[in-house]
Amino acid sequence: MTDEARSAVGDYKVGWHDPENATIRFDFGLSEQVVRDISALKNEPEWMTEIRVKAFHHFENRPMPTWGNMHLLEEIDFDKVCYYLRSSDATEKNWDDVPEDIRNTFDRLGIPEAEQKWLSGVTAQYESEAVYHSIREDLEEQGVIFLDMDSGLREYEGIVKEYFGSVVPYTDNKFSALNTAVWSGGSFIYVPSGVHVEMPVQAYFRINAKNMGQFERTLIIADEGSSIHYVEGCTAPTYSTDSLHSAVVELIALPGAHIRYSTVQNWSNNVYNLVTKRGVAYDNATIEWVDGNIGSKLTMKYPAVILKGEGAHAEVISVAYSGEGQHQDAGAKIHHLASNTTSKILSKSISKDGGRGSYRGMVTVSPKAENCKVNVVCDALLLDEDSRSDTYPTMEVGNSGARCEHEASVSKVSDDQLFYLMSRGHTEEEALALIVNGFFEPFTRELPMEYAVELNQLMALEMEGSIG
Amino acid sequence: MGEVALLEINGLQTSIDDTEILHGINLKIMPGEIHAVMGRNGSGKSTTANVLMGHPDYEVTGGTIHLDGKDLLEMEAHERARSGIFLSFQYPQAVPGLQVGNFLRRSVAAVRGEEAAKGAEFRSTLKEGMNRLDLDRSFLSRYVNDGFSGGEKKRFEILQMMLLKPRLAILDETDSGLDIDGIRTVAEGIDAAIRGTTSGALIITHYNRILEHVKPDYVHVLINGCIVKSGGPELASELEERGYDWVESDAE
Numbered sequence: 063m064t065d066e067a068r069s070a071v072g073d074y075k076v077g078w079h080d081p082e083n084a085t086i087r088f089d090f091g092l093s094e095q096v097v098r099d100i101s102a103l104k105n106e107p108e109w110m111t112e113i114r115v116k117a118f119h120h121f122e123n124r125p126m127p128t129w130g131n132m133h134l135l136e137e138i139d140f141d142k143v144c145y146y147l148r149s150s151d152a153t154e155k156n157w158d159d160v161p162e163d164i165r166n167t168f169d170r171l172g173i174p175e176a177e178q179k180w181l182s183g184v185t186a187q188y189e190s191e192a193v194y195h196s197i198r199e200d201l202e203e204q205g206v207i208f209l210d211m212d213s214g215l216r217e218y219e220g221i222v223k224e225y226f227g228s229v230v231p232y233t234d235n236k237f238s239a240l241n242t243a244v245w246s247g248g249s250f251i252y253v254p255s256g257v258h259v260e261m262p263v264q265a266y267f268r269i270n271a272k273n274m275g276q277f278e279r280t281l282i283i284a285d286e287g288s289s290i291h292y293v294e295g296c297t298a299p300t301y302s303t304d305s306l307h308s309a310v311v312e313l314i315a316l317p318g319a320h321i322r323y324s325t326v327q328n329w330s331n332n333v334y335n336l337v338t339k340r341g342v343a344y345d346n347a348t349i350e351w352v353d354g355n356i357g358s359k360l361t362m363k364y365p366a367v368i369l370k371g372e373g374a375h376a377e378v379i380s381v382a383y384s385g386e387g388q389h390q391d392a393g394a395k396i397h398h399l400a401s402n403t404t405s406k407i408l409s410k411s412i413s414k415d416g417g418r419g420s421y422r423g424m425v426t427v428s429p430k431a432e433n434c435k436v437n438v439v440c441d442a443l444l445l446d447e448d449s450r451s452d453t454y455p456t457m458e459v460g461n462s463g464a465r466c467e468h469e470a471s472v473s474k475v476s477d478d479q480l481f482y483l484m485s486r487g488h489t490e491e492e493a494l495a496l497i498v499n500g501f502f503e504p505f506t507r508e509l510p511m512e513y514a515v516e517l518n519q520l521m522a523l524e525m526e527g528s529i530g
Numbered sequence: 531m532g533e534v535a536l537l538e539i540n541g542l543q544t545s546i547d548d549t550e551i552l553h554g555i556n557l558k559i560m561p562g563e564i565h566a567v568m569g570r571n572g573s574g575k576s577t578t579a580n581v582l583m584g585h586p587d588y589e590v591t592g593g594t595i596h597l598d599g600k601d602l603l604e605m606e607a608h609e610r611a612r613s614g615i616f617l618s619f620q621y622p623q624a625v626p627g628l629q630v631g632n633f634l635r636r637s638v639a640a641v642r643g644e645e646a647a648k649g650a651e652f653r654s655t656l657k658e659g660m661n662r663l664d665l666d667r668s669f670l671s672r673y674v675n676d677g678f679s680g681g682e683k684k685r686f687e688i689l690q691m692m693l694l695k696p697r698l699a700i701l702d703e704t705d706s707g708l709d710i711d712g713i714r715t716v717a718e719g720i721d722a723a724i725r726g727t728t729s730g731a732l733i734i735t736h737y738n739r740i741l742e743h744v745k746p747d748y749v750h751v752l753i754n755g756c757i758v759k760s761g762g763p764e765l766a767s768e769l770e771e772r773g774y775d776w777v778e779s780d781a782e
Binding site: 476477478481483484485486487488489492496497501502503504 | 636
């Protein structure tokens, strides 16, 4: 490893990469032809090709956002991204059939082990395509559909056509347009009425190649009175050049349904993570986004819920860690369109070594929506003087009957706090990790235990060597 | 050569922000002994406690400190804790989000080793300590010192002491802010943890009240950063009756 690579990797424990054994690899750069080629390669129906092409033109004409971290956004070179790369020609149902390098990587990431212990199903995406996919038989028997998105389109074209782009149209923003143009992989899930998927299903996204663009597309439909918990994790090798991850996730919670979507994002610090996540909740449905952002160079992500039906509920619980050279611009968006809808936003951010954390939130209450409740709490913890935290909260309340609460705090770790913990036998680094994990506790207690442990370990690693 | 002292302080001088606070303290505690250091506010009592624990804000400019013959000044705070020093803080710090039960287990593991935090002995000591200190089971799921009353904070310090089983427990104004019942409870906790063991305690206090419950073997009077008088438990009662002025004028 070169010195440059070593210093870039630092304590990031999952920054290794496999040899690139692509079976299909597109040249760098994006054009209408690239978009058409991706669609042709996948043998897609005509309507999908058309959406892709329209989205591509929209992407080309749409200016960059004029907010967030404009400086870092301008540095993205769209001509130096590989928009499609396939390393395995099939999506396997058995780990033994997955190419050895790739299988070893997922082994090291602990995915097959987690699958056996506590998951209902797993999809593992490597570069542009899912290389492994499996769901427990009993769920399949109950009619639960859990597929990678490409298989979803092939096998359930009608459902996909009805919902694809219905929550996040390609015209929503520049990166939703990009994703719609070149999407590949992601998850397609349908949970039938009244079915409760007890154990979570997991998707794991791994980027391996340099200058890679990963554009998965996820669509989850929970039919009336059903429930599901979807968890996703993501990592990438550390390179000195940038990669781009730009996903679109659409959730549809039909009346009385409950969708929880949890993310532990641990991209390496050369990945741009520009993601659009949004759900629609119908009558008495609940959508929860549990969103942890630890890695990446720049993340811009604001999980959103449209509360469309009466009595619907939304929660967005997020944590962000920003270290050296990182900017986490994250938050939440909630739109109260119906009466008696409630929402809760809890955002926690930690900044260290000059890292920058921003909370950007928007809550709207429509004039017709009576008796709504909104609760927003955002807390920031700064570990040193060089780091930065900003809060950009927006509330547009059109109905005077709404009850809205907003609290924000910024705090610093004190020497006395560290000394107190050190006096109980903890090294300074351990003490800091205890404080940081405590700060994140309202988030980690919402995660499945295995994920909470992983997140705490990740944070402990980030705290290593942080005491000067 | 006699028995090795549990704690031996020789000529300890300490400064904070270039101002000398302790001007050469000498103190020797033998295994099994309980000592009290008394003095007015600003006499250097809390400084003594913090310096023994290794607070980074205090600079030791002279003298030595040994615990069981080991040089404490070479160690950082966590190493001192692992060597057997325990400080019951005057103002314990809150750590929001860190649950008491988790913190206790991790601290016992850090100080006494992983095994000590897993065994049945840990659970029984915890249960017994909580009973003795009148702490409810739900206490374990609260966050460390977060929203605790003054009394709860002090009782939690004593609970930690019972579990960490220190060689030397330093109790910095543990009696302040406690009512009579609280003082008795805390005193019983100290007695249970130290009496009849080879460990020792250094009770730092303003008042005689706690010393009526935990009879110290020796009492030292600290004035302006110097120990000016030492004696038996009767010295504490005398200070209670006559105040500190007479010691001060005696010393001059």
